[in-house]
Amino acid sequence: MKRRHFAEGAVVAALAQAVAVPAHAQTRPGGAGWVTSWAASVHGPYPVGNPSAQPEQRFLFPSPPDGARDQTLRLVLRPSVWGRRARLRFSNAFGTAPLVLDGVHAGLQLGSATLVAGTNRPVSFAGTGSVTIPPGGQAWSDPVELPFAAEPASPLLAGRKLAVSFHVAGTSGPMTWHAKALQTSYGTAPGAGARGAEEGEDAFPFSTASWFFLDALDMEAPAGTPVVLCLGDSITDGTASTMNGDDRWPDVLARRLNAAVPNRVAVVNAGIGGNQVVGPAEYGPGKPFPGGPSALARLERDVISLSGVTTVVWLEGTNDFSRNGNASLEAVRDGMVEGVKRIRAGVPGVRVVGATVTSALGSSSAAHGHQGQDENRKALNTFIRDGGLFDAVVDFDRATLDPGxxxxxxxxxxxxxxxxxGDKLHPNRAGYLAMGSSIDPAAVLPVRR
Structure with a gap:
């Protein structure tokens, strides 16, 4: 298997050109600002979506229409970069009732639902311990100090995971979620109350392979810290990679960049399994779709509104050409042109990178693998490579294609x-490793002007 490898020196050289403060950066006095360190693009309501390796959820959420009821969730996530302070964004984008959260805490995961002793910190909202998020709304927390991250670039923090715990007061109603976390998180039984301050695991008997309500984590980082956001479908979300293995292609890219300059580049995953560029035409709590809202419909929430984004790598199209999407080549191509235009308008100075679509030919999935899909995929890839729309191109098709x-x-x-x-649609760990290793760092890092 041939792969393109790029020396560490190339990473360092590219990073040296990426130190200018982006025009849209939210900067604090002293040269620090908020950057997105983790995100989970939301859809919903639960259980409509495409989770992977999902445990039985009926004990955690006995009634999907009622959602969570007087219980605490402990969500586990891996920040891409660490900072001394963090803030959290919670979403009720696809809820139909006000969402009341309290007892919110953030601490360092030890293992399972257990936290490292002494690391759990309370999180407030406008100085209070609770927040009410209306249907369709979202809320940022106040900044929370992370004493255990006093040295953010310490190799002892690299790859460590944060546990965010919160109590759903009353009944949430339909839940906004991210189905395919490929990360185990935990929950109490309904009616167990606020247990987020506890550092042990006894109150959290149930597990889930999804994230609920929480959709972004910011860290305070040096001004100009690059944020590479990966927008896509299940092949960005990580279907067929390893559960809890953090080996999606964005994870591979993040490790490569941070091996050269520790804790200096954030790589954020904005994939949704089943997502499309232009479909579905309608999406909402009363008309959900497993692949979430179209890329065009979610650009504001999942790209433009996030903190410090400097680069967007866009990999999509295969689901549009499936039997679930049935979109024309022209519609997808025009959708990409419109999407890139809106990203550039919303994030001044952003670098937009096109990624070629990998093959699904011969897939065992009923919706994928047919010849027409492959012909449209090849034509879209020609447009991505040669159409002049993107600032750079990442050729994932070349990295994964079997010519025979x-x-x-x-x-x-x-x-x-x-x-x-396997289904001949989703690359496995070896495929994602090849994809992440094929990326030229200079293609995805911002260039100082």
Missing amino acids: SGGLRPEMIPESTTGGP
């Missing part, structure tokens, strides 16, 4: 999450 079959390379097909032969 026209599909994925054989070693990239077996499923890494739950085992099995």
